[in-house]
Amino acid sequence: xxxxxxxxxxxxxxxxxxxxxxxxxxxxxxxxxxxxxxxxxxxxxxxxxxxxxxxxxxxxxxxxxxxxxxxxxxxxxxxxxxxxxxxxxxxxxxxxxxxxxxxxxxxxxxxxxxxxxxxxxxxxxxxxxxxxxxxxxxxxxxxxxxxxxxxxxxxxxxxxxxxxxxxxxxxxxxxxxxxxxxxxxxxxxxxxxxxxxxxxxxxxxxxxxxxxxxxxxxxxxxxxxxxxxxxxxxxxxxxxxxxxxxxxxxxxxxxxxxxxxxxxxxxxxxxxxxxxxxxxxxxxxxxxxxxxxxxxxxxxxxxxxx
Amino acid sequence: xxxxxxxxxxxxxxxxxxxxxxxxxxxxxxxxxxxxxxxxxxxxxxxxxxxxxxxxxxxxxxxxxxxxxxxxxxxxxxxxxxxxxxxxxxxxxxxxxxxxxxxxxxxxxxxxxxxxxxxxxxxxxxxxxxxxxxxxxxxxxxxxxxxxxxxxxxxxxxxxxxxxxxxxxxxxxxxxxxxxxxxxxxxxxxxxxxxxxxxxxxxxxxxxxxxxxxxxxxxxxxxxxxxxxxxxxxxxxxxxxxxxxxxxxxxxxxxxxxxxxxxxxxxxxxxxxxxxxxxxxxxxxxxxxxxxxxxxxxxxxxxxxx
Amino acid sequence: xxxxxxxxxxxxxxxxxxxxxxxxxxxxxxxxxxxxxxxxxxxxxxxxxxxxxxxxxxxxxxxxxxxxxxxxxxxxxxxxxxxxxxxxxxxxxxxxxxxxxxxxxxxxxxxxxxxxxxxxxxxxxxxxxxxxxxxxxxxxxxxxxxxxxxxxxxxxxxxxxxxxxxxxxxxxxxxxxxxxxxxxxxxxxxxxxxxxxxxxxxxxxxxxxxxxxxxxxxxxxxxxxxxxxxxxxxxxxxxxxxxxxxxxxxxxxxxxxxxxxxxxxxxxxxxxxxxxxxxxxxxxxxxxxxxxxxxxxxxxxxxxxx
Numbered sequence: 001x002x003x004x005x006x007x008x009x010x011x012x013x014x015x016x017x018x019x020x021x022x023x024x025x026x027x028x029x030x031x032x033x034x035x036x037x038x039x040x041x042x043x044x045x046x047x048x049x050x051x052x053x054x055x056x057x058x059x060x061x062x063x064x065x066x067x068x069x070x071x072x073x074x075x076x077x078x079x080x081x082x083x084x085x086x087x088x089x090x091x092x093x094x095x096x097x098x099x100x101x102x103x104x105x106x107x108x109x110x111x112x113x114x115x116x117x118x119x120x121x122x123x124x125x126x127x128x129x130x131x132x133x134x135x136x137x138x139x140x141x142x143x144x145x146x147x148x149x150x151x152x153x154x155x156x157x158x159x160x161x162x163x164x165x166x167x168x169x170x171x172x173x174x175x176x177x178x179x180x181x182x183x184x185x186x187x188x189x190x191x192x193x194x195x196x197x198x199x200x201x202x203x204x205x206x207x208x209x210x211x212x213x214x215x216x217x218x219x220x221x222x223x224x225x226x227x228x229x230x231x232x233x234x235x236x237x238x239x240x241x242x243x244x245x246x247x248x249x250x251x252x253x254x255x256x257x258x259x260x261x262x263x264x265x266x267x268x269x270x271x272x273x274x275x276x277x278x279x280x281x282x283x284x285x286x287x288x289x290x291x292x293x294x295x296x297x298x299x300x301x302x303x304x305x306x
Numbered sequence: 307x308x309x310x311x312x313x314x315x316x317x318x319x320x321x322x323x324x325x326x327x328x329x330x331x332x333x334x335x336x337x338x339x340x341x342x343x344x345x346x347x348x349x350x351x352x353x354x355x356x357x358x359x360x361x362x363x364x365x366x367x368x369x370x371x372x373x374x375x376x377x378x379x380x381x382x383x384x385x386x387x388x389x390x391x392x393x394x395x396x397x398x399x400x401x402x403x404x405x406x407x408x409x410x411x412x413x414x415x416x417x418x419x420x421x422x423x424x425x426x427x428x429x430x431x432x433x434x435x436x437x438x439x440x441x442x443x444x445x446x447x448x449x450x451x452x453x454x455x456x457x458x459x460x461x462x463x464x465x466x467x468x469x470x471x472x473x474x475x476x477x478x479x480x481x482x483x484x485x486x487x488x489x490x491x492x493x494x495x496x497x498x499x500x501x502x503x504x505x506x507x508x509x510x511x512x513x514x515x516x517x518x519x520x521x522x523x524x525x526x527x528x529x530x531x532x533x534x535x536x537x538x539x540x541x542x543x544x545x546x547x548x549x550x551x552x553x554x555x556x557x558x559x560x561x562x563x564x565x566x567x568x569x570x571x572x573x574x575x576x577x578x579x580x581x582x583x584x585x586x587x588x589x590x591x592x593x594x595x596x597x598x599x600x601x602x603x604x605x606x607x608x609x610x611x612x
Numbered sequence: 613x614x615x616x617x618x619x620x621x622x623x624x625x626x627x628x629x630x631x632x633x634x635x636x637x638x639x640x641x642x643x644x645x646x647x648x649x650x651x652x653x654x655x656x657x658x659x660x661x662x663x664x665x666x667x668x669x670x671x672x673x674x675x676x677x678x679x680x681x682x683x684x685x686x687x688x689x690x691x692x693x694x695x696x697x698x699x700x701x702x703x704x705x706x707x708x709x710x711x712x713x714x715x716x717x718x719x720x721x722x723x724x725x726x727x728x729x730x731x732x733x734x735x736x737x738x739x740x741x742x743x744x745x746x747x748x749x750x751x752x753x754x755x756x757x758x759x760x761x762x763x764x765x766x767x768x769x770x771x772x773x774x775x776x777x778x779x780x781x782x783x784x785x786x787x788x789x790x791x792x793x794x795x796x797x798x799x800x801x802x803x804x805x806x807x808x809x810x811x812x813x814x815x816x817x818x819x820x821x822x823x824x825x826x827x828x829x830x831x832x833x834x835x836x837x838x839x840x841x842x843x844x845x846x847x848x849x850x851x852x853x854x855x856x857x858x859x860x861x862x863x864x865x866x867x868x869x870x871x872x873x874x875x876x877x878x879x880x881x882x883x884x885x886x887x888x889x890x891x892x893x894x895x896x897x898x899x900x901x902x903x904x905x906x907x908x909x910x911x912x913x914x915x916x917x918x
Contacts, residue, residue, distance in 0.1 A: 057400075094669075
């Protein structure tokens with residue numbers, strides 16, 4: 001394991017190692033407070049993503065390391081026409097590890113081919129965002145105690161939402177997972193996912209367009225944002241964005257230990273009136289994102305607690 | 307004391323504690339060089355303010371802590387429609403304390419209600435900017451030796467200048483302060499300040515529109531910038547911006563130990579020909595801003611020198 | 613030596629001291645990993661330059677120090693009309709040393725006159741960029757073993773390219789250097805360089821407009837980018853930008869130990885098909901830039917290994 005470009009780069013056992021390490025960090029964060037002393041993380045964000053960038057920075061600082069980088073393309077050499085391949089070869093001389101966010105699919109993969117330091121894909125277009133998937137898995141494992149025997153509801157924009165696609169890909173590798181896919185017709189999961197991932201692996205799933213009626217079955221409900229930038233026209237966006245809003249009334253139908261996750265930022269797909277419900281764990285999830293990135297950085301840098 | 311949103315959140319004795327600690331730090335900064343080791347400050351600047359942001363960052367670094375954050379709204383999740391309440395709940399998992407600058411009045415107050423870490427208001431619109439007030443008070447205390455028995459001149463834009471309003475609110479709590487309010491008619495202090503603060507507290511004050519003639523009375527002269535963005539039209543700005551420029555000639559009328567303060571940045575309301583006058587202390591004032599923020603961060607994080 | 617504004621601020625012996633220190637750092641970087649503990653570098657970038665900024669930041673972090681600053685003018689107080697003189701006086705209270713990039717020639721020199729901390733010019737318009745020159749010299753010294761007895765080819769935009777001008781100025785102070793100046797007629801070196809530097813010092817040089825034929829003579833080939841922003845019109849840029857592209861075919865004419873340098877970013881003036889040629893050292897050069905900045909920061913801060 002040298003780079004992390006797609007969530008599927010990790011075998012289930014490598015994934016488990018990272019999740020186990022993250023859980024050890026949660027237990028005793030002080031033990032890890034200096035393991036990356038004198039190590040530097042470069043955050044190369046060709047498009048802004050404050051949450052993801054700050055999560056990486058917090059992770060590296062928590063490990064005693066330091067951070068340099070840029071937070072948007074205009075303040076980078078990209079504006080002068082430099083290729084990602086050239087940039088990463090230079091950055092390899094400046095830092096020990098890097099996290100790259102890029103609007104173009106495949107850019108972090110290209111970078112990894114020219115890099116002499118580990119490259120973490122921090123999101124490439126609508127493609128991959130593996131540390132979000134690690135975050136989701138850690139949240140489930142920590143708060144449900146397991147990654148198998150789960151009925152997982154995925155709700156919202158299932159067509160364009162890369163976090164949902166990655167999560168499905170990751171979860172099908174565990175035992176006895178079944179999916180409830182809740183979306184408007186227009187925003188169902190892509191055909192390749194249905195055929196090549198779910199059906200090819202004999203995974204139990206159903207597709208519905210009413211959130212309320214499936215609530216009682218779910219162990220987890222993963223809500224997603226309807227992203228304006230993924231729509232072809234304003235009209236479709238306005239018609240669909242408020243579909244499938246989760247509120248206190250719908251939560252009444254849920255199991256007492258069902259968990260609500262969300263990759264954040266939330267706009268209005270989860271009503272704020274459920275924020276105080278103990279089953280609403282999306283803010284905890286954001287914090288787990290820091291721990292899992294700490295574990296990932298440690299693994300990729302091959303540092304250990306002495 | 308959990309957050310600092312308005313300068314009046316602090317009682318006089320809490321204020322004195324912070325100023326005393328700042329003075330101890332000035333005496334022996336090395337003693338405090340590691341007190342915030344492994345602590346993280348998040349600088350959440352929804353509008354740019356380099357000076358304030360760097361002052362906070364320098365303060366945290368001087369205490370041995372580290373910093374993460376953003377310096378303008380476009381590189382933040384705000385662009386994706388996230389609420390301040392959601393952002394602060396996420397940031398609470400990333401950092402130990404935060405400083406927030408926001409163009410909207412009240413945003414830091416909202417944040418403080420949802421935050422599990424201390425929130426410092428680093429300026430909200432034309433409303434509050436409590437660390438500037440702390441800076442002003444520390445400068446006066448350090449360089450005049452007292453915060454009572456002072457005749458304080460306030461000059462420039464007294465209508466829109468929030469630093470002036472905060473400073474008046476803070477100083478009326480000390481003994482025997484009298485104000486000389488120097489401004490064009492159009493830029494006098496708001497009625498509520500005159501009636502509810504000055505007159506309600508029986509504070510001695512006068513309002514004049516000629517700087518020169520009151521110079522001999524002043525112990526302190528607090529100059530302020532005429533901010534273009536506060537004016538309703540260009541014409542008014544141009545007519546008024548050069549009023550009340552302080553220069554070497556006017557300084558001849560001042561007491562030999564009168565101090566000139568300014569929150570900076572200065573445009574042209576203080577002529578550069580007085581920069582070398584020992585009574586011009588505005589650059590020292592900027593440095594005191596670092597010390598007082600160090601003290602504030604320590605108080606809010608409840609860290610102590612061992 | 614208090615500031616570094618122009619490469620010629622350094623005597624040859626001061627330059628040698630910095631290069632020697634950089635070479636010691638390369639030998640044993642760990643020895644220097646804490647020498648700037650508790651020191652702060654301010655990176656004041658009034659125009660974006662990711663590579664240069666990150667190189668400074670990496671340098672300071674490698675020395676155990678920390679960094680604060682801004683990466684473009686819009687997030688700075690410059691937007692509020694503050695002068696460089698005022699900014700640097702404030703920053704002097706926030707940091708121990710600063711690196712300033714500015715679109716206006718002379719801005720770092722002005723800053724140095726008002727600063728109480730060392731100022732390093734990190735590029736001022738088309739004027740000076742002394743740390744690039746230090747980087748170039750360290751690369752030559754490390755990889756050729758000497759800074760004298762060299763035939764140096766300079767290729768590309770020799771009229772507007774400040775790195776080339778600085779390098780010529782620096783190299784004429786060493787023994788037995790001869791230059792081969794390779795450019796289109798329109799982009800030859802300025803008259804003052806030809807007359808006041810090369811001819812006044814009796815330096816051997818020739819000006820040619822075909823790269824291929826002079827390849828066999830060169831010990832070093834310094835390639836430069838044709839910068840769009842230096843051209844008066846689009847047409848000239850398009851006609852000239854592809855002149856003098858270095859590729860594998862031309863490399864066949866070069867000596868087996870000729871080195872290719874480039875200040876980066878490269879656009880297309882060096883074909884990527886020579887990146888794997890061991891003589892192509894431009895990415896190493898970028899890394900040497902970190903080491904030489906470490907040495908410079910140490911010298912200016914007068915810190916030493918204990």
